[in-house]
Amino acid sequence: MRILVVNPNTTASMTAKIGAAAQRIAAAGTEIVAVNPASGPVSIEGYYDEAMSLAGLLQVIGEHRDVDAVVLACFDDSGLDAARCLAEVPVVAIGEAAFHMASLLADKFSVVTTLARSVPAIEHNLRRYGLAARCARVRASEVAVLDLEHAAGPARARIDAEIGRAIAEDRAEAIVLGCAGMADLTAALSAQHGLPVLDGVACAVTLCEGLVRLGLTTSRLGGYARPVKKD
């Protein structure tokens, strides 16, 4: 089985890191193909970057047809609808993946993401997926996406602090880490804070493997109909 993991920003080091995290969790026999667009924003921080990344993101999906499933590795799940129209195989975004998996482990989870400006987009996704009632709160750690690349002390301390507040103030029973760059941290954070901590990339890989094994792909009956050919 081959799973295409698309990092929608153009930072190759982050693509490599995400690809390694995905490969680590993948089943024996699953090959991870991690890619990023040739051009576009170097990081996705807010609605404008999301919009500017879409053409590149869709282009790489169109160029990698020999895969069994696609993971969209940006936590705001941007481009998910268009990617489902374009791809013939199942497409899972890392935000939705983490929300669905957390819902199997806890009544209520909180999300800890990077920047405050990303919070409304995540809240909208949760409401659209139907899982807003399962999310106690979306919290911003104010760690910049690219700072996670060399996540020494201060980034980790801020994430710890937000998890602590999520448990105490939100009564969260699980934590979803809201950025593709946080994948390394789950096991340590889970042990430290005593509750499940989920990373979207890992969740999305296992969900894709499941969907492929089930022989299922996106429905064409509604909004995910194949794109209309334009002249």
Added chain:
Amino acid sequence: MRILVVNPNTTASMTAKIGAAAQRIAAAGTEIVAVNPASGPVSIEGYYDEAMSLAGLLQVIGEHRDVDAVVLACFDDSGLDAARCLAEVPVVAIGEAAFHMASLLADKFSVVTTLARSVPAIEHNLRRYGLAARCARVRASEVAVLDLEHAAGPARARIDAEIGRAIAEDRAEAIVLGCAGMADLTAALSAQHGLPVLDGVACAVTLCEGLVRLGLTTSRLGGYARPVKKD
């Protein structure tokens, strides 16, 4: 006052038609500047076209800074969040404009749009804006967007039929026409069917005029913060 009306597809005849409709409803002293991107889809029919139109749409907004407000003239309101980040002036999309105005005239309205594949995107917007409870149903007339350019008999007959069903089956008290190309039809349809019929372009123009007069523009405190400069 100058209002930029952006048709996100590249069909210039539709841009002209939308611009004329906007100018017709505009107050004395309001100048409408109707534009479309240089490249991108010739019509927006579903999520893939939406995504592929965004870079062009944002580019024309960035190129027209000497305006007082921006109208996004695609009924699925695609690009609205990114446009609000980018523009210094208020941005109103035609879907939300029509939904808000219809809410001042009726307890429940129905939407009549073009293609079935566009229905889920409109439903998501309604839920996100909070106005899903005000919308009885989103209906597709199965009239293709560009067919509305030369809307002779069959297109009009299909729209009539859906309005009739909306009144009888949905108990709709008002109708929102769900496509920028339907602007010419409102007065005739309203008279014929005996209820308010709203066109988003006209609604958006008056809302922009109001916001400009009130001296208000998009908040920068949340997701609509200005884009982060990338290297």
Added chain:
Amino acid sequence: MRILVVNPNTTASMTAKIGAAAQRIAAAGTEIVAVNPASGPVSIEGYYDEAMSLAGLLQVIGEHRDVDAVVLACFDDSGLDAARCLAEVPVVAIGEAAFHMASLLADKFSVVTTLARSVPAIEHNLRRYGLAARCARVRASEVAVLDLEHAAGPARARIDAEIGRAIAEDRAEAIVLGCAGMADLTAALSAQHGLPVLDGVACAVTLCEGLVRLGLTTSRLGGYARPVKKD
């Protein structure tokens, strides 16, 4: 264009103040006719006052038929349904007007109103309009309505404090001032706190101008059917 602005309480000085605020924001060519009932409560503070103001409010609407639209200038929007049945022209209440306009500028707004006893009525309105999801919180400043008439220091300080809390605690991105008597304050508060601050009277006037220009009025198909003649 003539817009009837109805202050539902009998305090003429407040009517004059509201009328002046409305005229200030009105387009050239719009005439504001500000009125209040001959008898009824001197201020609307809670459900009982609301109920006792309705007969007078409807009487003045019935007596002023030569207008193009009606603004109901009480923030709890009391009488709106009955006024829509009675009037042949569009009717916009100042609470709903501010909520709809704020929804075009921010993902989430908070309301700062006068008395705590008014909070539930405003919350019910927000839920009914569908916009509860857009409102972070309804806050009471505990400033009495008539104290706003001579709004020296303490009233302003309390409003400032609540706006500060709305930004810090509710993550509000815009503020709706929840009383017709606060109209003077919006520009100063907006500049001071760095976010859009909306007054319902101003919003309602521009929405009425828009609806009149669009040639639209209240639907008669549902609950807003004309009153049944009684013997």
Added chain:
Amino acid sequence: MRILVVNPNTTASMTAKIGAAAQRIAAAGTEIVAVNPASGPVSIEGYYDEAMSLAGLLQVIGEHRDVDAVVLACFDDSGLDAARCLAEVPVVAIGEAAFHMASLLADKFSVVTTLARSVPAIEHNLRRYGLAARCARVRASEVAVLDLEHAAGPARARIDAEIGRAIAEDRAEAIVLGCAGMADLTAALSAQHGLPVLDGVACAVTLCEGLVRLGLTTSRLGGYARPVKKD
């Protein structure tokens, strides 16, 4: 125990009929005092009549202080909030009473009311009470309120037809009769259609008896604070 039953319209024959229905269901030792305002609409058919009935309704409540509870006998529950502010004793409206009692007998109920114009007001009440999710549909039989006074064949046939549709189309498991004038019909309709059929007057009387026995009355902490004295 004395329970004041207020018919908010001025039709004395309907007051007598409602009073008799209330007395029939009341416990031994409960005295029903059935009253109506001296002036106001002869029937409540829509928002305008509701508004015009409130001053009279509140006056009769104010004049009957020697009671242990108040029943508001109009199915749209108009004046409930103001009556709770005014009265020192519990106030129960017949719409809410029937919705709460039906929720103890069935997962989903439908409402069969008189006129279509009354449907939105009932829907708003259901949403406000929180019980909209328990109501499958609000249906109008198009029987005028005063026609129920001499409910021969056609009125009954229309109600039967709507109950049949509620069972078949809405999958309703219980029926709430949506008008104070329908109280006589519940037992016969229940036997005929094979499901619980509830009348709001009877439900409200037993709820008032329960509240009085429990020694509970309306909270003063929120919107139901006592009216502010005006000069």
Added chain:
Amino acid sequence: MRILVVNPNTTASMTAKIGAAAQRIAAAGTEIVAVNPASGPVSIEGYYDEAMSLAGLLQVIGEHRDVDAVVLACFDDSGLDAARCLAEVPVVAIGEAAFHMASLLADKFSVVTTLARSVPAIEHNLRRYGLAARCARVRASEVAVLDLEHAAGPARARIDAEIGRAIAEDRAEAIVLGCAGMADLTAALSAQHGLPVLDGVACAVTLCEGLVRLGLTTSRLGGYARPVKKD
């Protein structure tokens, strides 16, 4: 009239206490039959105990057929659906009873229950009944169920503290006590804190009396159909 009050745990002293509270509030002529299962958990603290109590709870209901109504006296309302299928008479659980009665007295109430582990079950019930919007917050006092048997100082102090927080932080206008063992405390707590305080056992008894007087019982049309006979 005979009302069966089922304590789903096997602690006979609690059964006696609940029975006495029920008899105290019952109307003259109502006989309370308080029972508990012969085997099962000694107290219901969380989902596992709930599940393990159901067979015993249903058995005692099946053995007491000569009653007019059934009260389920466990605040998490476990077994309510199955009991409605099994019994021929109305069944009211104490959680739902208190939520419905509180909704007649206040716009928003808070629940004060025993253990934090019980909070999610109560929140799910509120959402299912439709009354989640009426509940400001479910609070845990961390008093163990059986400690309420000899409720000296510390248990009462913790309950007082939570009621104080509910008023100050949740803006609760009424309090529902979330455990069958708290019935003795309502009058004193209500006087002390100045708002309605409700006990589910008392509420359920009066609701059962009302339903019996109204001649109504559970609908058989949906999920409450009689159990299918198994071989």
Added chain:
Amino acid sequence: MRILVVNPNTTASMTAKIGAAAQRIAAAGTEIVAVNPASGPVSIEGYYDEAMSLAGLLQVIGEHRDVDAVVLACFDDSGLDAARCLAEVPVVAIGEAAFHMASLLADKFSVVTTLARSVPAIEHNLRRYGLAARCARVRASEVAVLDLEHAAGPARARIDAEIGRAIAEDRAEAIVLGCAGMADLTAALSAQHGLPVLDGVACAVTLCEGLVRLGLTTSRLGGYARPVKKD
């Protein structure tokens, strides 16, 4: 990896069928242990059977501790909360599994289950999980559970008819089969009707495999705390 699949009814032939379906979809290296309680209902048809199956269901979970995950193979997901408290490993019920997986393939799905009496329980689960907004409708085929054991013509024809109605009337884009006994049918139904058709057992097995691989298990911080030891 060993996954315990619990059929909560006592029909061994159905246990074998479910076990075979689970093993068929399981990854190489996953061992399925299919069990059923020694005593309890022979099929789960409604709330009463659900309640009567719980003690047996929890007993078999308690007796099989050497597993990595548990699948509850009854579509109404009964016992899920208690099983999560009891088991040290992840527990996934087949209803929730299918709803979450369908949400990755379609905007809206419909459920086709066996008996009408089971519909409300499934609707409550959907609302509780948050996924009610994703489900267009829960439909009953009126095929009895045990009839699926020898599913010749009529059972299949009824299921076909309901899928057809789901597509035409509900605008469903995917179908969830609402009974553990329908697992054999998915591929044929999917091919025939042209949309994804999901079986909960298969979905639950792949979700369990994913959770085990991710090293995650149920949170203990909220309602899923370990059962309190009773004397």
